[in-house]
Amino acid sequence: MAQRPLSPHLSVYKLPLLPLVSIITRICAVALSIGILVFGIWLISLGYSSDSLAFLTEILVSPVGVVLLVGWTFAFMWHSANGVRHLFWDAGHGFSLTVAERSGYAVIIFSVIGTSILWSYIWSAL
Amino acid sequence: MVRVMKATSSSSRRSSLAVARGLGSAGSGTEVWFTQRITWALTIILSIMVVFLMVNQVGNPLPDIKSELSGFWSSLLLIVFVAVTFYHYVLELTEVIEDYVHNRPLELLLLLMIRLGFAVVGLAAIVMILRNFLSP
Numbered sequence: 001m002a003q004r005p006l007s008p009h010l011s012v013y014k015l016p017l018l019p020l021v022s023i024i025t026r027i028c029a030v031a032l033s034i035g036i037l038v039f040g041i042w043l044i045s046l047g048y049s050s051d052s053l054a055f056l057t058e059i060l061v062s063p064v065g066v067v068l069l070v071g072w073t074f075a076f077m078w079h080s081a082n083g084v085r086h087l088f089w090d091a092g093h094g095f096s097l098t099v100a101e102r103s104g105y106a107v108i109i110f111s112v113i114g115t116s117i118l119w120s121y122i123w124s125a126l
Numbered sequence: 127m128v129r130v131m132k133a134t135s136s137s138s139r140r141s142s143l144a145v146a147r148g149l150g151s152a153g154s155g156t157e158v159w160f161t162q163r164i165t166w167a168l169t170i171i172l173s174i175m176v177v178f179l180m181v182n183q184v185g186n187p188l189p190d191i192k193s194e195l196s197g198f199w200s201s202l203l204l205i206v207f208v209a210v211t212f213y214h215y216v217l218e219l220t221e222v223i224e225d226y227v228h229n230r231p232l233e234l235l236l237l238l239m240i241r242l243g244f245a246v247v248g249l250a251a252i253v254m255i256l257r258n259f260l261s262p
Contacts, residue, residue: 033218040212125181
């Protein structure tokens with residue numbers, strides 16, 4: 001392929017709501033796939049030995065671990081909400097710009113509120 | 127050769143290059159798309175159940191959590207959860223890799239590695255959930 005300069009459209013392009021929600025969903029998906037592997041490894045330690053379980057849990061409840069867990073919770077809420085949105089689209093509903101933007105805002109609000117509620121519950125249960 | 131002749135005579139709208147490459151409708155193709163949607167719905171339902179299961183353990187000492195998760199229903203839920211979600215995330219990452227990795231050998235290597243990685247961790251997790259169930 002010839003190395004020609006690209007038009008500078010990406011650097012001057014203001015990302016509208018819909019593509020922004022879409023790309024964040026993808027980022028959440030990649031983050032969650034790492035999270036699910038970590039949970040898988042935690043489940044392995046559950047049956048492997050009490051020492052390995054204690055070791056991994058110690059890491060996960062450290063400040064860095066908790067930040068990661070909150071991030072994965074947010075990614076889970078976002079990805080699930082947007083997944084439901086996609087299932088509606090696949091069934092042929094909600095394609096108009098107004099409805100799609102409203103459901104996009106709904107995804108943002110749901111993931112912020114959902115993460116806050118879940119973690120305030122976890123905090124109170126500690 | 128016979129097939130090419132047939133294709134040429136039956137679909138005159140396809141270019142001769144398209145006919146020679148033999149590409150076109152395979153007569154099927156919605157299976158992957160449909161399976162993805164099924165795993166989406168299952169993944170959401172199972173994940174919510176597992177989140178509730180795990181959040182219920184918060185604040186308990188580890189030995190209690192270990193024995194709590196060794197019950198029949200917890201073990202069953204965790205095994206089905208791992209099987210479905212790991213499959214789901216392989217599909218998910220496959221889509222991302224196919225969209226953004228344009229170097230074909232690297233793309234194939236990544237597709238192979240995520241399959242291997244998720245299969246190993248997923249199977250090991252299922253084996254260890256079973257072990258915890260059998261000898262809590």
